[in-house]
Amino acid sequence: MTIDETNPEAPRPRGGPRGSYAKSTATRNAILEAALEVFAQGGYRAGSLREVAARVEMSEAGLLHHFPSKSVLLAAVLARRDEHSYELVHFEETGADPMETLGGLVRLAAYNASVPGVVELYCVLSAEATAPSHPAHAYFVERYATTQLRIARTFAALAERGGLQPGVEPGAAARSVIALMDGLQVQWLLDRASVDMAAELRNHLARLVTEPIS
Amino acid sequence: MTIDETNPEAPRPRGGPRGSYAKSTATRNAILEAALEVFAQGGYRAGSLREVAARVEMSEAGLLHHFPSKSVLLAAVLARRDEHSYELVHFEETGADPMETLGGLVRLAAYNASVPGVVELYCVLSAEATAPSHPAHAYFVERYATTQLRIARTFAALAERGGLQPGVEPGAAARSVIALMDGLQVQWLLDRASVDMAAELRNHLARLVTEPIS
Numbered sequence: 001m002t003i004d005e006t007n008p009e010a011p012r013p014r015g016g017p018r019g020s021y022a023k024s025t026a027t028r029n030a031i032l033e034a035a036l037e038v039f040a041q042g043g044y045r046a047g048s049l050r051e052v053a054a055r056v057e058m059s060e061a062g063l064l065h066h067f068p069s070k071s072v073l074l075a076a077v078l079a080r081r082d083e084h085s086y087e088l089v090h091f092e093e094t095g096a097d098p099m100e101t102l103g104g105l106v107r108l109a110a111y112n113a114s115v116p117g118v119v120e121l122y123c124v125l126s127a128e129a130t131a132p133s134h135p136a137h138a139y140f141v142e143r144y145a146t147t148q149l150r151i152a153r154t155f156a157a158l159a160e161r162g163g164l165q166p167g168v169e170p171g172a173a174a175r176s177v178i179a180l181m182d183g184l185q186v187q188w189l190l191d192r193a194s195v196d197m198a199a200e201l202r203n204h205l206a207r208l209v210t211e212p213i214s
Numbered sequence: 215m216t217i218d219e220t221n222p223e224a225p226r227p228r229g230g231p232r233g234s235y236a237k238s239t240a241t242r243n244a245i246l247e248a249a250l251e252v253f254a255q256g257g258y259r260a261g262s263l264r265e266v267a268a269r270v271e272m273s274e275a276g277l278l279h280h281f282p283s284k285s286v287l288l289a290a291v292l293a294r295r296d297e298h299s300y301e302l303v304h305f306e307e308t309g310a311d312p313m314e315t316l317g318g319l320v321r322l323a324a325y326n327a328s329v330p331g332v333v334e335l336y337c338v339l340s341a342e343a344t345a346p347s348h349p350a351h352a353y354f355v356e357r358y359a360t361t362q363l364r365i366a367r368t369f370a371a372l373a374e375r376g377g378l379q380p381g382v383e384p385g386a387a388a389r390s391v392i393a394l395m396d397g398l399q400v401q402w403l404l405d406r407a408s409v410d411m412a413a414e415l416r417n418h419l420a421r422l423v424t425e426p427i428s
Contacts, residue, residue, distance in 0.1 A: 041345055043338075046259035120344060127341040128257055130334060130403035141404050148401075165421075172417055175409065179397025186396055187362075187389060189344035190355050195389065203386055207379075207421050 028066055028076075030056045035077050040121035043128050044074055044136065071135035078125070078139060081118055084111075091150045098157040102205050103214035105151075109181060110198035119185050126182065148174050155208070163211050173208050180204050242280055242290075244270045249291050254335035257342050258288055258350065285349035292339070292353060295332055298325075305364045312371040316419050317428035319365075323395060324412035333399050340396065362388050369422070377425050387422050394418050 034055035038047040049070050053063040067073035088111055089104035090096035096104075112119050129136040148171075155170035164173070180201060188195040205213050248269035252261040263284050267277040281287040302325055303318035304310035310318075326333050343350040362385075369384035378387070394415060402409040419427050 041347075043257050043259060043342055045257055123341040123344060124257075124338075126400055127337040130337060130400060131255055133255075144401060144404050167420075172414060175398070175401060175414055176394060176418055179401060179414070180390060180393045182397035182400055183393025183395065184389070184397075186340055186344060187358060187393060190358050200386060200389055200393070204390055206381075 024066075027056075031058075031063060031066055031073070032077055032080055035073050036081075036121050037117055039074065039077065040117045040124065043124045044070075044134070045128060049073070074125075074136055075139065077121065078136065081122065082143075084118075092153050092157060093150075098154040098163070099209070099211050099214060101151075101154045102209065105177065105181070106198050106202050106205070106213060109184070109201045112185070113188065113192075113197055116189065116192075120189060123182075123185050123189060144178070147178060151177055158209055158211070163209055165208055165210060168208050176208075177201070177204065238280075241270075245272075245277060245280055245287070246291055246294055249287050250295075250335050251331055253288065253291065254331045254338065257338045258284075258348070259342060263287070288339075288350055289353065291335070292350065295336065296357075298332075306367050306371060307364075312368040312377070313423070313425050313428060315365075315368045316423065319391065319395070320412050320416050320419070320427060323398070323415045326399070327402065327406075327411055330403065330406075334403060337396075337399050337403060358392070361392060365391055372423055372425070377423055379422055379424060382422050390422075391415070391418065 031052065035047075035052045038052050038055065041047070049063055050060050052073070053060045056063070063073075067076060085108055088108045089101060091101055092098065125136055126140055128134055129140040131137065151174035152170045155164060155168070155173045158164050159168075159170055164170075181197070184195060184197045184200055188197050202213055245266065249261075249266045252266045252269065255261070263277055264274050266287070267274045270277070277287075281290060299322055302322045303315060305315055306312065339350055340354055342348055343354040345351065365388035366384045369378060369382070369387045372378050373382075373384055378384075395411070398409060398411045398414055402411050416427055
């Protein structure tokens with residue numbers, strides 16, 4: 001893909017500001033796609049803005065016009081992935097039934113199998129970002145805490161109506177579900193033919209709850 | 215630590231070949247410790263031999279005398295970690311009872327909580343190495359396949375004596391155990407106070423088998 005980067009703020013001959021806006025959005029999207037690929041392949045630390053810029057046939061200065069730093073670009077890539085995820089998984093605060101939330105997690109695992117680049121990025125980044133010095137560290141700490149809280153609440157809501165298997169504690173169940181999803185991604189990336197992430201997650205959930213998983 | 219690297223192959227004034235051998239082993243161990251820290255912190259791709267050499271106060275050339283390339287050094291770090299692991303987990307082929315193997319996995323999870331640097335390295339590397347171009351890719355593909363096979367055999371041996379919960383399939387159970395262990399490491403690295411890897415693994419195993427976990 002070629003992107004014209006000569007003075008991106010100048011009014012366009014046709015389309016005016018609206019065309020210019022649409023073009024800028026398309027450019028941002030192209031950069032985010034490229035960044036996802038670059039960071040997924042070599043991790044965030046090893047991936048360079050120069051490489052991202054080269055993939056969209058821009059100069060590094062042109063890229064910095066859209067994303068002022070590597071960590072801002074990373075944050076945008078992660079925010080984009082989260083938007084997609086939340087389209088598939090609805091939590092209690094939006095009025096979802098707890099079994100609908102768990103079904104959403106299974107759908108998310110199935111969807112992930114269609115976007116290996118995203119899974120690679122997430123896998124490498126969540127590992128890299130365990131280091132407190134990593135620019136995405138705070139993001140991942142917060143993301144895991146929020147996800148843990150939301151899934152624990154889902155299991156707690158099930159517990160209230162007798163929907164958990166004996167001995168299942170909501171907090172521990174949430175941790176196990178998140179761990180299983182993360183760990184299956186590594187196995188799937190190493191051997192896609194042998195691992196069905198959605199089926200394995202469904203198996204696991206079936207051992208935690210008493211109601212059928214949609 | 216300071217390591218004298220002036221002509222490491224020359225006979226020592228005292229101790230002769232035996233002293234020299236011991237010294238070389240100590241040097242190798244110091245390099246492996248440093249490499250583990252460097253690779254754990256920034257991943258394998260971003261970690262440099264120069265940085266490893268600096269930590270043991272050697273030149274890069276001195277380090278290359280012991281480990282001729284970065285990927286050879288990485289392989290040695292991984293082999294060392296595996297040695298430690300296999301001291302804790304005994305598999306069927308060494309005559310271990312299947313419940314002893316599962317108990318060993320719980321002990322391994324507890325041991326890992328005492329070596330955060332190793333866990334960091336493993337976490338970042340297994341994620342990075344999902345890329346086929348990574349020098350440790352073949353190592354991780356083989357390692358996961360072997361571990362999967364061994365743990366599946368453990369569950370199959372339990373199945374033969376009626377030791378599995380209804381509906382538990384040995385292959386899927388093995389995958390879930392490996393996934394859980396991997397995923398818990400990420401959560402533990404992000405929030406050590408809240409995650410007890412050994413306890414969570416024990417909970418999970420208790421839902422798969424009918425016999426008590428030692």
